[in-house]
Structure formats: structure tokens, C-alpha cells
Amino acid sequence: MSAIAFYYNFPESVSMANVEETLLMSVIAAEGIHGRAKVRLDAHFEMDKAARTCQVNADNGVGRDICRVFTEFLNLEIGEDAFEVHASGGEGELDAAKSSRGAR
Numbered sequence: 001m002s003a004i005a006f007y008y009n010f011p012e013s014v015s016m017a018n019v020e021e022t023l024l025m026s027v028i029a030a031e032g033i034h035g036r037a038k039v040r041l042d043a044h045f046e047m048d049k050a051a052r053t054c055q056v057n058a059d060n061g062v063g064r065d066i067c068r069v070f071t072e073f074l075n076l077e078i079g080e081d082a083f084e085v086h087a088s089g090g091e092g093e094l095d096a097a098k099s100s101r102g103a104r
Contacts, residue, residue, distance in 0.1 A: 003057065006085055006088075010054075014078055016052060018077065019074070022078075023054060044056075045063075
């Protein structure tokens with residue numbers, strides 16, 4: 001099975017501090033679902049403020065839930081058209097998300 005990851009890109013108009021806070025809130029939400037230990041072991045994400053990008057691995061249930069919550073929080077916080085998200089790797093339902101622009 002190939003690794004699955006979602007890549008988020010943000011324009012200059014978006015505060016990366018706000019994005020980082022939103023990502024951390026998404027991780028906390030995943031802790032509520034899966035427990036803190038499972039999230040600590042299974043969650044893998046990376047933010048590059050200078051490049052205005054964020055990557056969240058989604059090759060397990062924890063990662064997929066973080067991606068779903070993060071994407072929805074971004075939709076609510078900064079707006080659907082204020083970021084781009086695309087998937088890399090994997091098959092099935094995740095392929096449907098490739099090259100979406102905050103689509104619902």
C-alpha cells in the first residue's frame with residue numbers, strides 16, 4: 001500500500017499562525033476520537049510556514065480523521081476558496097479529493 005498524504009497550500013492573504021492553530025485543534029479533536037496515545041503514535045503532519053504549506057499523512061484512521069477535521073475547520077475559519085488541498089498516493093475515496101479546492 002502506498003503512503004497517502006494530503007497537501008494544503010495557502011495564499012499570502014492567509015495567516016499561517018491561524019492555520020497552525022487550526023491544525024493543532026484538529027489534532028486535539030482526533031485525540032477525542034482515538035485517544036491521546038494513539039494520536040501520538042499514529043499522527044504525522046508537517047507545516048512549512050515559509051512555503052505556506054502543510055502536509056498531513058492519511059494512511060491510517062487517525063490521519064484521515066485529522067484531514068477531515070482540518071479541512072472542515074479551514075472551510076469554516078478561512079473559507080473554502082482560501083486554500084487548496086490535494087491528495088497524493090492511495091486509492092478509493094481519497095482519490096476523489098485530488099486537486100479539490102476546499103470542495104464539499
